[in-house]
Amino acid sequence: MSSVYPADSVGLVSPKVAHFTQPLRLACGRTLDQYELTYETYGELNATASNAVLICHALSGTHHAAGYHHADDRKPGWWDSCIGPGKPIDTNKFFVVSPNNLGGCHGSTGPSSRNPKTDRIYGADFPVVTVEDWVHSQARLADLLGIEQWAAVVGGSLGGMQALQWTISYPDRVRHCISIAVAPRLSAQNIAFNEVARQAILTDPDFYAGHFVEEGKIPKRGLMLARMVGHITYLSDDSMGEKFGRELKTDRLNYDFHSVEFQVESYLRYQGEQFSNSFDANTYLLMTKALDYFDPAAEHAGDLTATFACAKANFYIISFTTDWRFSPARSKEIVDALMDAKKNVSYLEIDAPQGHDAFLIPIPRYLQAFSGYMNRISL
């Protein structure tokens, strides 16, 4: 079947798999003796390997950031608005590497993979991984691809945290850090939402203490609830009001508890339903823990300035006005620390009604400002 992709699309792409046999020691103290990372690449690595950009994904992201897997795919990769020829991360200029994180459920080794030691599905036995662990695993991928230093490490939300961590863990291996809709650590409120999501999964009778795959079950209700509560935090009050208001699916109220009456209920259930069909519950637990644990300043008694003292990258931090999950004030904490540490940093606060999800949306000022910065990166 032939298909024509938009001129600014990377077109048809297929994932690659990198197998690592050098043991990876994790923050939790455990070691992964071998693991695989599934990743995609877009564009061409230049002769000096100076044009590589690493994309770090967020909680529910995958390695499929741009382009199409099949000619009849309805939707392109999750960040297709920002990656492609002529787009902010211009694949005519950059070689883009987009891995699925360790512990993920889209190809990289994770809870739904088979443990080579036991020949059983890991399930709950998969170790808890952190942002730092991800960065170390991504560094191994960089080694494998012959990339000594990234031109840029880019990510939004949990992905933005990985981008920040890169500048701390590998200061010599990142020239530019683009961290979008991010926070230097989660607030109690952030952790509280994650805990509700985890409890929804953990208390689902089909969870089987994390070994649901072997039981032939999926904790669908728990995962659905987790996604629903998470999804609320990705949107703003305004965007929900705009999208759904108090609009009803039915023409009258039913005075019962099981009917889907409000549009917003229907939307959340649909999102939850879709998600629970495609995402692994153990991975969801891991991702939320990685978020909760992220706190690079903890090693410096909470001092963010000291945390970034060793960083050598140029920083570009972008926030969105209606993001209440990681509000502009949280980004500003990072920016202030970076200025205090005398680092090169620019900061943008994009006026956008879409809440946290804005980082995925092609907002004109956002794309333009993103392009402007990427265009200046010298190779």
Next chain:
Amino acid sequence: MRADLEIIQKWIPANSRVLDLGCGDGELLAWLQENRNVTGYGLEIDADNIAACIDKGVNVIEQNLDLGLGNFANDSFDVVVMTQALQVVHYPDKILQEMLRVGRTCIITFPNFAHWRCRWYLAHKGRMPVSDFLPYTWYNTPNIHFCTFTDFETLCSDMQMTVLDRLAVDHQYRQNVGNRIWPNLLGEIGIYRVTGANAR
């Protein structure tokens, strides 16, 4: 380079750390980075100006001056610059206080409302002055705190600032005999370099 920036750059030592409040398109910082090995940041709220700074490779922070400079430590910059923004901010005295706290020296430029043309306009027409240089009508102007040279000097003295340099220039940033002798009548723009009373 913009004429006022041409004057200001001479007052900024090489290798210094500069904070530019209302940095516009980043022209001053870009030039200083290139030619004086200066580091620092520009604060700006206009989206097009911010984009222009990014294009020039100038560190720009989207930050509203009316919310203060509380995020900057005492004496964290060698020079704090604010060109043509004093009359735009809500609390000019507070921002000056903040500039003196954050920077060792401060450079400020502002339009002189006691220039003879303003005086004549007001006296003759009985209306708020409108000119090519200050083209706004009173109800839609961003300029909400006009002052004169004498007003500014009074504020400097009230706030125990030390004026290190002062220049009165015309709207093309030229000095002449007139604005040297009668700055408050013949000067259109004031360019001041000040430092706090307790500066070392």
